[in-house]
Amino acid sequence: MWWNNVETKPGTGYPTLYEDQEExxxxxxxxxxxxxxxxxxxxxxxxxxxxxxxxxxxxDYYEPWTYKxxxxxxxxxxxxxxxxxxxxxxxxxxxxxEAGPNWDDDLGGSPIYAANDPNLNGVPDDERRQLFEMERxxxxxxxxxxxxxxxxxxVAACPAGAIYKRGEDGIVLVSQEKCMGWRMCVxxxxxxxxxxxxxxxxxxKCILCYPRLETGQAPACMHSCVGRIRYLGMVxxxxxxxxxxxxxxxxxxxxxxxxxxxxxxxxxVIREAKENGIDDKVIESAQKSPVYQYVKVWKIALPLHPEFxxxxxxxxxxxxxxxxxxxxxxxxxSSRDFFSSLENARLPIRYMASLFTAGxxxxxxxxxxxxxxxxxxxxxxxxxxxxxxxxxxAVEKGLTTxxxxxxxxxxxxxxxxxxxxxxxxFAREAAIELVHLTQTPADRSGSGMGxxxxxxxxx
Ligand code: SF4
Numbered sequence: 001m002w003w004n005n006v007e008t009k010p011g012t013g014y015p016t017l018y019e020d021q022e023e024x025x026x027x028x029x030x031x032x033x034x035x036x037x038x039x040x041x042x043x044x045x046x047x048x049x050x051x052x053x054x055x056x057x058x059x060d061y062y063e064p065w066t067y068k069x070x071x072x073x074x075x076x077x078x079x080x081x082x083x084x085x086x087x088x089x090x091x092x093x094x095x096x097x098e099a100g101p102n103w104d105d106d107l108g109g110s111p112i113y114a115a116n117d118p119n120l121n122g123v124p125d126d127e128r129r130q131l132f133e134m135e136r137x138x139x140x141x142x143x144x145x146x147x148x149x150x151x152x153x154x155v156a157a158c159p160a161g162a163i164y165k166r167g168e169d170g171i172v173l174v175s176q177e178k179c180m181g182w183r184m185c186v187x188x189x190x191x192x193x194x195x196x197x198x199x200x201x202x203x204x205k206c207i208l209c210y211p212r213l214e215t216g217q218a219p220a221c222m223h224s225c226v227g228r229i230r231y232l233g234m235v236x237x238x239x240x241x242x243x244x245x246x247x248x249x250x251x252x253x254x255x256x257x258x259x260x261x262x263x264x265x266x267x268x269v270i271r272e273a274k275e276n277g278i279d280d281k282v283i284e285s286a287q288k289s290p291v292y293q294y295v296k297v298w299k300i301a302l303p304l305h306p307e308f309x310x311x312x313x314x315x316x317x318x319x320x321x322x323x324x325x326x327x328x329x330x331x332x333x334s335s336r337d338f339f340s341s342l343e344n345a346r347l348p349i350r351y352m353a354s355l356f357t358a359g360x361x362x363x364x365x366x367x368x369x370x371x372x373x374x375x376x377x378x379x380x381x382x383x384x385x386x387x388x389x390x391x392x393x394a395v396e397k398g399l400t401t402x403x404x405x406x407x408x409x410x411x412x413x414x415x416x417x418x419x420x421x422x423x424x425x426f427a428r429e430a431a432i433e434l435v436h437l438t439q440t441p442a443d444r445s446g447s448g449m450g451x452x453x454x455x456x457x458x459x
Contacts, residue, residue, distance in 0.1 A: 001061075001195035002101060003206040004145045004221050010117040010131070010351065011104045011139070015060035018192040019118045019305065025054045026190030027153050027308030028246060035247050035309070039157055039188050054187040062100045064089040107132070107139050114139075119354040127348060138346040140319040142355075143229070145221065146193040146206035147304070147312030148172050150237065150260075151246045154205075157188025163203070169234075170313060171208045179203050190308035218421035233289030233422040234282055235296075235313075236262045236273055246309045250358040253306040260311075261296045264289070285424035290411055291315065298408055300367050307358035317412075318356055318364065320371050322347035338372040339397055366399070373398025374405045 007013045021027060025038040039054060067084035075082030088095045104113035111132040120128055131137070148165075152172050155163050162178035163185050165171070174185070174194070179202040185194040186203065194205045209219035217223065222230035237260045245256040262269045264286035273283055286292065294301035294317060301315035323345035324338055342349055342365055349361050349368075357363040373394045380391035395402060411419065 001197065001204065003193070003195070003204075004143070005101070007142045007144060008102070008105050008107060008114070008139050009142045009355070010114040010120060010347070011107070012113055012116050012118075013142075013144075014101065015056035015192050016099070017060070017116065017118065018056070019190075021190055021308070023054075024056070024187060024190070024192070026188055026192070027305075027310055028151070029309070030247050033247075035243055037153055037156055037188060038190075039153075039184065052183055052187055055183060056186075056192060058090070059099065062103070063095065065095060065097060065100075107137065119351050121354075122350065123348055131347070138322045140322055140347075142304075142316075144191065144193070144304075145314070146172060146189075146208070147191060147310065147314040148206075148208060149310035149312045150239075150257075151242050151309065151311040152189075153308075153310050154185040154189040154194050157184040158182075159184060163194070166210075169210070169213065171210050171213075172205070173207055173210070174203045174205055176200070176202050190305065190310065191312075213423055216423055216425060218417075218423065222421060228420065231290040231294070231420045233291040234286040234424060235289060235292055236264050236269060236278070236283070236286045238262055242311065246311055250307050251360045251363075253309070254302060254357055254360070254363055257303060257306065257311055258296055258299065261292065263296075264292065279424070282424045285422050288419075288422045290415070290420060290422065293407075293411060298370070298404065300370055300408070302356040302364070302367065304355060305358070306356075316356060317371075318352055318367060320368065320375065323349060323352065323368055324372070338376065339369065339394075342368055342372075370398040370400050370408075373400050374408055377402065377405050378409055 002014055005014050013019065017023065018026075021038060025040075027038055028035050029038045030036070065086045065088050067086055069084050072082050072084050085094050086097050087093065103109065107114055111129070115128060115132065120131075123131075148171055150170070152163075152165055155165055155172065159182060160178050160180045162175045162180070164173060164175065166173065181196070181201040181203070183196050183203065185205075186192065186196055194203050196202075197204050209217075209221075212219055212223075218232060222232055241260050245253075245260050248256045262273075264270070264273075264283060270283055274280070291301070295315050301317050303312040303315055306312075324341055325346055349365060350359070352368075353359050353361045353364045356367075376386055376394035377391050380386040380388060395405065398405075
């Protein structure tokens, strides 16, 4: 099980083809105006407890193996090199290795693997073929952990009530005592971020390093990220709007989720948050949250596959490289004409839209225009090979301002540890009290950890 993995995109990910909900039925859908689990209803699950057909198989995760190292050490003197034959860690038998973690890393084996990426559906065959031609080839990395969603389908799918979202910080956890091993959470999660431990017979997942958070430390993956691409902070949101937001048509989902996040400086929000038992320190930390800036203020961080309707609380600043430079007459042109390259990008913009905006190309183009404006604006300042009037034009096209671009640049490139990870001082006693308070009133506001991946920081 890989709670925290990095995938090459285009690619089929881990477990392979997890994004194909026709196959896995993960996440939510709107049926007859109601928000329903794609997997099943709770009562339907009860009838199917002994049989869950929507699970990835061992081959989808890969069969773990080791090698017969003894054959190397104990081989008799001979003319040919001894070989360490691979053996399955499941059956103990010799095996032919056909897949493994990151098998298609850096497009290894493409177009056999990457061409099957579900996000390429709808890309014409010709263009799909061109994607893997040498002069066009481009890929990027997608780091994936549990999104600690605001509307987690894993929680709703669990018939035992073993998986839950903590009231004080929104972290989604599996109770190892209550878990009965039915694995509905594995099927229900469209991101396939719950894993089944065959040794313990229990489900397991990313815990967002809550023991570290409770002592004021950033989760280990975020702390140790050498690229410094991970940020973490609190956001306040209107929990009463979750269902309504998750039911919106695909093209409204991104904006509706942004709207659900509340302005932590608004006196009315502060008053209501306090009335609902949210601690002053939590409100203070929501005001300093880098996540709030990227997602709500600058609008350049997006959820992965919003159409799964789980309202993921992990947001991505989409990578710029795959859309800079374009194909002209079948030749890759890396000129600085960033804005026009959006129409004919190396990696089709519809691919990025399929990942981050439920297919809405205009929405992701707006993000890219701002990011391109930032690149041109800063290049004009630091390299000096772009005239001021071109930089000013770029700022205008990006629908932004020099002040906003300076702020994005600073937080993305220069921010220190304390600005990247803004963790309120959780005391367990206060947190437990808060859970009681936030669970009782019908009208309540919620708070939760949000985090972002800014895969391309080199502005
Ligand atoms: Fe649950 Fe995490 Fe999957 Fe969201 S990403 S549905 S919180 S396991």
